[in-house]
Amino acid sequence: MFKKVAFIGAGSMAEAIITGVIGKGFLQPKQIYVTNKENQERLSRLRDVYNVVTSSDKKEVVKNADIVILSMKPKDVKEGIESVKNEIKENQLVVSVLAGISTDFITAELGKNVPVIRAMPNTSATIGFSATAIAAGEYAYPQHVEAAKQLFTNIGTTTVVDEDDLHAVTGISGSGPAYIYYLVEAMETAAKQAGLQEKVSKELIVQTLVGAAEMLKTTNERPEDLRKKITSPGGTTQAGLETLQKYNYQEALIECVKSATERSQELGRPYQRNPSL
Numbered sequence: 178m179f180k181k182v183a184f185i186g187a188g189s190m191a192e193a194i195i196t197g198v199i200g201k202g203f204l205q206p207k208q209i210y211v212t213n214k215e216n217q218e219r220l221s222r223l224r225d226v227y228n229v230v231t232s233s234d235k236k237e238v239v240k241n242a243d244i245v246i247l248s249m250k251p252k253d254v255k256e257g258i259e260s261v262k263n264e265i266k267e268n269q270l271v272v273s274v275l276a277g278i279s280t281d282f283i284t285a286e287l288g289k290n291v292p293v294i295r296a297m298p299n300t301s302a303t304i305g306f307s308a309t310a311i312a313a314g315e316y317a318y319p320q321h322v323e324a325a326k327q328l329f330t331n332i333g334t335t336t337v338v339d340e341d342d343l344h345a346v347t348g349i350s351g352s353g354p355a356y357i358y359y360l361v362e363a364m365e366t367a368a369k370q371a372g373l374q375e376k377v378s379k380e381l382i383v384q385t386l387v388g389a390a391e392m393l394k395t396t397n398e399r400p401e402d403l404r405k406k407i408t409s410p411g412g413t414t415q416a417g418l419e420t421l422q423k424y425n426y427q428e429a430l431i432e433c434v435k436s437a438t439e440r441s442q443e444l445g446r447p448y449q450r451n452p453s454l
């Protein structure tokens with residue numbers, strides 16, 4: 178069990194993890210220390226809502242933390258690490274949720290043999306439903322992987338992957354919830370245009386998503402087969418799917434994941450230890 182977890186960065190992802198671990202009872206609010214760049218208002222809000230310990234004193238936040246979670250934007254990685262590196266000790270575990278940034282870079286910036294785990298969670302951590310993938314850096318040994326698993330398994334599933342795969346993971350599951358929300362936005366618009374009341378359409382759309390996700394999870398059937406069971410020849414689904422095909426729906430999604438994956442690679446490029454790679 179961890180006594181203290183520190184967040185360097187207090188944005189959406191930090192908040193999602195904080196909400197999830199407190200909600201699951203995995204950590205008490207007073208075990209969670211949070212700092213950010215400069216936004217005091219944001220820290221006060223997190224303190225008021227979650228009762229966590231917030232401080233602009235990075236030393237206080239990092240000192241004796243079992244896990245230090247880097248949760249700033251990739252562009253702020255150098256400054257963020259610089260601001261805490263002197264306080265971080267080799268017996269602490271650093272977990273980075275930053276898209277694109279390699280463990281090698283983080284280890285080099287820390288300037289010591291600290292265990293670093295790179296993780297890609299998603300905001301469904303808020304309710305314990307993140308799909309998180311993790312990869313171990315040079316000095317992260319099995320016990321560190323276990324510690325990271327313990328943390329992330331509280332807020333969803335945890336899958337260990339090769340670090341190179343984390344770009345694709347980001348394109349699929351890190352950004353993934355946003356694609357689904359975007360789909361829902363479109364379905365809501367369509368429902369409104371068809372004259373359905375907002376309350377009615379919301380209930381129907383959400384339950385349709387939950388039902389489809391549960392079907393995928395519990396029946397073991399392929400999505401293709403599940404789709405075919407809905408698609409009566411000459412029926413409504415066929416008419417709908419033909420329109421999706423006309424608008425290249427699947428290609429759009431495939432390209433969407435590719436773009437997000439490539440963006441993850443791009444985000445990391447300026448921060449490679451060996452930029453020629």
Ligand SMILES: NC(=O)C1=CN([C@@H]2O[C@H](COP(=O)(O)OP(=O)(O)OC[C@H]3O[C@@H](n4cnc5c(N)ncnc54)[C@H](O)[C@@H]3O)[C@@H](O)[C@H]2O)C=CC1
Nearest residue numbers: 186187188189190213214248249250251253256257275276
């Ligand atoms: N939002 C999401 O769905 C996901 C985000 N991530 C990753 O999580 C990280 C954070 O993303 P968000 O929470 O969305 O960003 P955000 O912009 O909401 O939060 C970033 C936080 O970092 C802080 N920060 C900036 N510079 C800092 C510094 N020098 N020292 C300390 N704190 C500093 C900011 O004050 C802010 O609190 C990113 O690297 C992103 O790639 C990963 C998975 C999902």
Ligand SMILES: O=C(O)[C@@H]1CCC=N1
Nearest residue numbers: 275276347351352353
């Ligand atoms: O959009 C982003 O860059 C971050 C990483 C994964 C989800 N949000």
